[in-house]
Amino acid sequence: MKHHILLLMISLSNTATFAASVDHTPPIDLSELQAIDIKHYVQDREINVLTLDESEYLTLMKEETTGFPRGIAFIVPEINQSIIQQPAIKMLYDNLTEYGWRSLLLTMPNIEQTNGSFNNVQKTDNQSASSASENDQQQEADSSLQSNTGSNSSSENDSETVREPNLRLKAYHQDDIFSSKTNAEIEEQILKRVESAWQYAEQFPGYFIFICQGKSCAWLTSLFQQQKLMQPDALIMLSAHMPQQDLNDQFAQQLSETEFPVLELFKQIDNRWVSSSIQYRRKLARKHYKTDYRQRKLNSHIAFGNNNMRTVKEIYGFLTAVGM
Known part of the structure; x- marks a missing residue:
């Protein structure tokens, strides 16, 4: 058993040495x-x-x-x-x-x-998500304040929930190349x-x-x-x-x-x-x-x-x- 293990280790060592000695030729431009x-x-x-x-x-x-x-x-x-x-x-x-x-x-x-605009698009999406989260938090605060003060201005709440339109869905839109x-x-x-x-x-x-x-x-x-x-x-x-x-x-x-x-x-x-x-x-x-x-x-x-x-x-x- 020890003899087989020794042969296996020698074989793996030779394989690694051979692989290291082979030069990698990159594909032609x-x-x-x-x-x-x-x-x-x-x-x-x-x-x-x-x-x-x-x-x-x-x-x-x-x-x-x-x-x-x-x-x-x-x-x-x-x-x-x-x-x-x-x-x-x-x-x-x-x-x-x-x-x-x-x-x-x-x-x-x-x-x-x-796609030159990929990073910008990602950044825009993140900014939109961040602003949406801030709006949600602000709405919750406003809602709590209104419940305490007894305000019933539902029209103002409706205006605050309006989201910016996703301009990337416009007709004929294509990301920049x-x-x-x-x-x-x-x-x-x-x-x-x-x-x-x-x-x-x-x-x-x-x-x-x-x-x-x-x-x-x-x-x-x-x-x-x-x-x-x-x-x-x-x-x-x-x-x-x-x-x-x-x-x-x-x-x-x-x-x-x-x-x-x-x-x-x-x-x-x-x-x-x-x-x-x-x-x-x-x-x-x-x-x-x-x-x-x-x-x-x-x-x-x-x-x-x-x-x-x-x-x-x-x-x-x-x-x-x-x-x-």
């Missing part, structure tokens, strides 16, 4: 995984690595195929998605070169969305990528236009409006929106205050945040006399990539109309 896929499927001559503040950013570049270059088209895709999975972005990157534009496709950071801190951090990461791309593109002649999709349009517009970036010659937006009411309204306000031409493309059946803000952005643009703002609806129900040449021709027509 999603951005690195997407970069590996891009390098595998894209031709080497299109891959371009940019650096800024000791950080490296992967971009793709395709040269114009016309004799007269028009300029650089900075393509800013949606965050948290591989550029390979965004057909509109890939389609514009491939086809704008035939119209004289050098395409520079940026890769965006992968950021986990968090991005806190102010998270929103600023994402803007900062996009700023660094665009700055490095801008510095690289200064060696090429022509106009500088930006094409963005989804939430990236809001952060990009904010950076332009705050003058943290040089002003582009034009901005083209695809299904631009923020999935949060206050940020969506802020986006519309900032967009109406920009001084460069803006073309907004949206689908007939689009994201509800896009559909709900199209008219509001149009009204703000009119209010601020932004005469170089255009909206165009495309009859595509799934993605802009399905309306391949229509999307490109809308962009080409708009740029021609504003002198590019």
Whole structure:
């Protein structure tokens, strides 16, 4: 029996030593995984690595195929998605070169969305519970006082029992996704990528236009409006929106205050945040006399990539109309 116990102890000791000696390899970062896929499927001559503040950013570049270059088209895709999975972005990157534009496709950071208002909501709920408890205690005291004094003012008791309405139950309410801190951090990461791309593109002649999709349009517009970036010659937006009411309204306000031409493309059946803000952005643009703002609806129900040449021709027509 003692022999078996000794063997068991030796075996457990060896197992523990082996487990301690094994190195734990953390899972690969999603951005690195997407970069590996891009390098595998894209031709080497299109891959371009940019650096800024000791950080490296992967971009793709395709040269114009016309004799007269028009300029650089900075393509800013949606965050948290591989550029390979965004057909509109890939389609514009491939086809704008035939119209004289050098395409520079940026890769965006992968950021986990968090509920920025969760702690605030918890705090509000606790405060409500605390105030309700205080009200109950006050009501009991008032009730005792009234019984001693013989007061019969029931109307005052009824008014004291009124609770504040739960505003979180309002129609169309949705908890915030991005806190102010998270929103600023994402803007900062996009700023660094665009700055490095801008510095690289200064060696090429022509106009500088930006094409963005989804939430990236809001952060990009904010950076332009705050003058943290040089002003582009034009901005083209695809299904631009923020999935949060206050940020969506802020986006519309900032967009109406920009001084460069803006073309907004949206689908007939689009994201509800896009559909709900199209008219509001149009009204703000009119209010601020932004005469170089255009909206165009495309009859595509799934993605802009399905309306391949229509999307490109809308962009080409708009740029021609504003002198590019």
